[in-house]
Amino acid sequence: MQNKLFIYNTLSRKKELFEPVNSPFVGMYVCGPTVYGDAHLGHARPAITFDLLFRYLKHLGYKVRYVRNITDVGHLVNDADSGEDKIQKKARLDQLEPMEVVQRYVNSFHNNMNQLNTLPPSIEPRASGHIIEQQQMVAQILKNGFAYEINGSVYFDIEKYNQKYNYGKLSGRVLEDLLNNTRALDGQEEKKNPFDFALWKKADPEHIMHWPSKWSEGYPGWHLECSVMSTKYLGDTFDIHGGGMDLVFPHHECEIAQSVAASGHDAVKYWVHNNMITINGQKMGKSLGNFITLNDLFSGENELLGKKFSPMAIRFFILQAHYRSTLDFSSDAIYAAEKGLHKLFAGIETLNKITVSEKSSVDVKSLEQKCKDALNDDLNSPILISHLFDGIKIINSIDKGKNTISKDDLVLLKKIYNVFVFDILGLNQETDCGSNDLLDKAVDAILNMRLDAKKRKDFELSDKIRDELFKIGLVIKDKKDGFEWEITRQ
RNA sequence: GGUCUCGUGGCCGAGUGGCUAGGCGGUGGUCUGCAAAACCAUACACAGCGGUUCGAAUCCGCUCGAGACCUCCA
Structure with missing residues (x-):
């Protein structure tokens, strides 16, 4: 294997050599959106990060199955395990059928993802379509003795689990510390332990999204869908599970617990997490209300912007930062990215015009190697981009006659830009929308x-x-x- | 309060024990009737204080500051 991809595993907190469980097949599961509102800039980050990983793995020759879920049930508005379903709430506010809300925002999400030129996942399962499988997993966890039923609801028994396994190994938490520092939350009377989480929840009378089960008329707990759908489509043990860093605890921690409690072993080999997009140094998020939707960015309809930005400018903006660093949003920062992208494409146009000579006075091979090395080092897209800009400088110097390039080298140079810019970074040259x-x-x-x-x-x-x-x-x-x-x- | 992360030039953002990151902006130049665009060339940095080292922005300690998670969140 000439290309050795190293990827940071949240579980080990180290960059690890990527070796698929069952090469050349690779299974990748990424937490998708809860569809109760338009996607914002924050949603673009994991979409683009894992699109880059998807594209790169395919480029390396792997057969990748990329699964990204749509959460259309089960997330609660308020405290854990009590409160109103987000989608139900939105449906009530908009006087719509819950599935109508889901459909509307799924369509919007898909549209935005297309605009950002992310490749569609291989499978995009929905939680509501896997109720039976989720019930089966609940039953298995109960059978294995790591859950308990009370009043028609089923809760995961953290303490019992932690006696045999290690709850907290992903996020680096210690259960005892957690217990000592718990905030008081309402609606937890039923649970033996505040950190127990719902696997199945009995529906209140006014709750309209519910399904029959042997425990109660109810709905699945909010961590269950990912455990269920990932293993259903990728197998008992699969390669990559991705998502935003804010999901590490408790979501992914609970997923690990569920999977291990059900099957006796870990399901995921590499946990990969993208960092947050910040605005004025603070996380952009739904609950903080400081988010900018992608539709607003593309149309310019937002007070913070003053200008509209193309989807490719947004994509390039995100790729210019490493996925594990926070990325601070500002109109100026995206503007700078947009200008940079323009320069990159102008250089590629020049590349298509330059003429060949007998010999090269430039080193194209080392440029290619630097680009590969950058990606192999934990998907370092900003370094890759910096090398591509160095290459543009070379292209311009050839165009100006200050350097020469041989026929073979020109072929390679064109290949580098085709592969890295278009295939892997997934940038494309947008046509002027107003043009005809x-x-x-x-x-x-x-x-x-x-x-x-x-x-x-x-x-x-x-x-x-x-x-x-x-x-x-x-x-x-x-x-x-x-x-x-x-x-x-x- | 607990756990963790980070602090890089006007802005965004890489990297790292000794070798230019890159982009935007600024400045100077080429081009132009003048501009614009484009291209070329440049200046500006590693929060503070100690320590380790031949050498630290990079390792260690402390101080200050910012943030994330602990509640749904990408």
Whole structure:
């Protein structure tokens, strides 16, 4: 294996050599959204991070099955195990059928994910479609003695589990410490222990999303769906489980406990977590209300923005930071990313024009190696991008005649940009959305008249044309033998 | 309060015990009728104080500051 991918495993807190359980097959499960609102910038991060991983693993030749769930039931608004279902709440507020809410936001999510050019997962299972499987897992955990039933609800018995296994190994928590520092929460009377969590919850009379079971008319607990759906589609033991860092505790910790309690062994080999996007240094999140939806970013309709940003600018913005670092949002930061992306694509256009020589005065092979090394080092996309910018400098120097490139090297150089920029980073060149054939011809006609004016040295007229076009959003770029123009984004 | 993470130049953001990160912005230049765009070249940094070391921004300790998780959260 020439490529050795190292990936940071939250479980060991180390970068580990990636070796699939059953090579060349790779199973990857990523926690998807709870669909009760439009996706915001925070949702874009795991989507893009694991899209990058998905693409890179495929590039390395693995057969990857990528499963990302849709949570359409079971998450509660308030305290753990009491309170109202988020989707139900939203349905009540909007006077919609719960599944209507789900469908609306699933559609919106898919649309946003397409805009960001993330590849669709291989399987996108929904919690509501796996109620029976979840009940089966609850039964198995009960049978194994790590859960108890009370008043029609079933709770996971943390203390019992911790006697035999280690609850807290993912998040580095110690159960005793947790117990000593518990906040007082309401609605926990039924539980033996505050850290016990619901596997099955009896529905209150007003609760409209519920299913029959042998314990009660109720609904599944909020950690269960991932344990169930990941192993159902990826097998008892699979390679990668991903998600946001905020899910490490308690969500993923509980998932581990459930899986181990049910099957006796861990299901996941590598736990991979992306960090948060912050705004003014603080986590962007639904509950804090400081989030910006992707739709707002793309349309510019937000006070914080002052300008709209293309999906690719957002994608590039996220890829310019390492996935395990926080990334601070600001309009300026995304603007900078957008400009950088423009420069990258301009360089690639130049690459497609440069001419070959007998020999190369540049080292293309080492550029390729640096790009590979960057990704192999825990998906270091910012380093990869910095090398790609170095390459752009080389491309420009060849174009200007300061360096030369051989035919073979040019082929390789083009391959590098195709593979890394388009295939792996998943960037694409967006077509000008406002552009069309008629507009192209009209602007060309005007600019040809401007060219005539310039030849007559009628600069007053030519400048006026340039200024007027600029005002309506067109930038004119004069060239030695003509002109180019493009639409500026507002 | 407990556990953990982080503090890099105007901004975003890599990295690391000795070798330029990169992008945006700034400045200077090439180009241009002038601009713009593009390209080239540059300056600006490692929170503070100690310690380890031939050498630390990088390791250790302390101080200050910010944040995450402990409740749904990507």
